[in-house]
Amino acid sequence: MPRTILFNKPFDVLSQFTDKGTEGTSRRTLSEFIDLPGVYAAGRLDRDSEGLLVLTDDGGLQQKIAHPRNKWPKTYWVQVEGIPSDAALDLLRKGVELKDGRTRPAEVSRMEEPAALWPRVPPIRVRKSVPDCWLKITISEGRNRQVRRMTAAIGHPTLRLIRYAVGPWTLDGLLPGTWNDAPPHRIPPAPKTAAPKARRPRRKPRPSK
Incomplete structure (x- = not known):
């Protein structure tokens, strides 16, 4: 049986x-x-x-989670410098322009400091x-340091970044540096891509009389 585990990664690991x-x-x-052979x-x-x-x-599951085309949602608790305005948060909701594209x-929503937050x-x-x-931000792509770059783009640098959820799984019940087996969940299928339309064969020109 395939094995999937959830780990609460500490800072600087x-x-x-x-x-x-x-x-x-x-x-x-x-x-x-973690001392488990074969998991990555x-x-x-x-x-x-x-x-x-x-x-x-x-x-197969590793590919579904990691590949950007599958659009797995990932939710972050983000502590930012300053108090973003509603207009600044709307920029994140609509998409912000980064060096590698929009x-x-x-x-995005404001949140209180997480109740179970560890030092x-x-x-x-x-x-x-x-x-x-603190902000709660959910994205469906995985560019390098994306959330940090997004908050910097609206003028509010990230001070602390904690990933709370990946797809159906969350951090709930996990202390830093601990792991457990992932509870069973229906794994979302990869989005279907439209099949290319078949080209109609060209009609041969009729011979002139």
């Missing part, structure tokens, strides 16, 4: 089992927390981000003279 970085450095990896991360979560990482030994429309180690750097707030 790579989303891989080995460190292929600069020789002589020692960065924390998944192998510090489905998609990425940056080293300086926290939260839900799905790992599986099912190659983003798809996102679901980050090390803590974020805040400026006492500048307020901050």
Whole structure:
């Protein structure tokens, strides 16, 4: 039976089992927390981000989650610098222009600091003279550092980023650095692409009389 697990990745941990970085450095990896043969991360979560990482030994599921064309929704708790206006949040909802093109429309709402939030180690750097707030952002694409670039584009840099949900799965009940088996869920199928229309054969011209 294929196995899928949910892991709450702490800050400053790579989303891989080995460190292929600069020789002589020692960065924390998944192998510090997970000792299961054959499972690999489905998609990425940056080293300086926290939260839900799905790992599986099912190659088909891994492809469904990771490939952008499948549009799996991913929800983030995002602490940003400053208090975004309604107009700024509407920009995220409509799609913002980044260097690699306009983003798809996102679901965005203000939220209170999560009740079950754990302290980050090390803590974020805040400026006492500048307020901050939390946003809940759901996107259906996975560009590099996308959420951080989106909030920066509206003038509110991200201070802390926690992935709360991937598709049907959430962080609920998971402390940082812990994992459990994913509860069974119906896996959404990949969206169908329209079949190309068959071309009609050209009629041969009639011979002139």
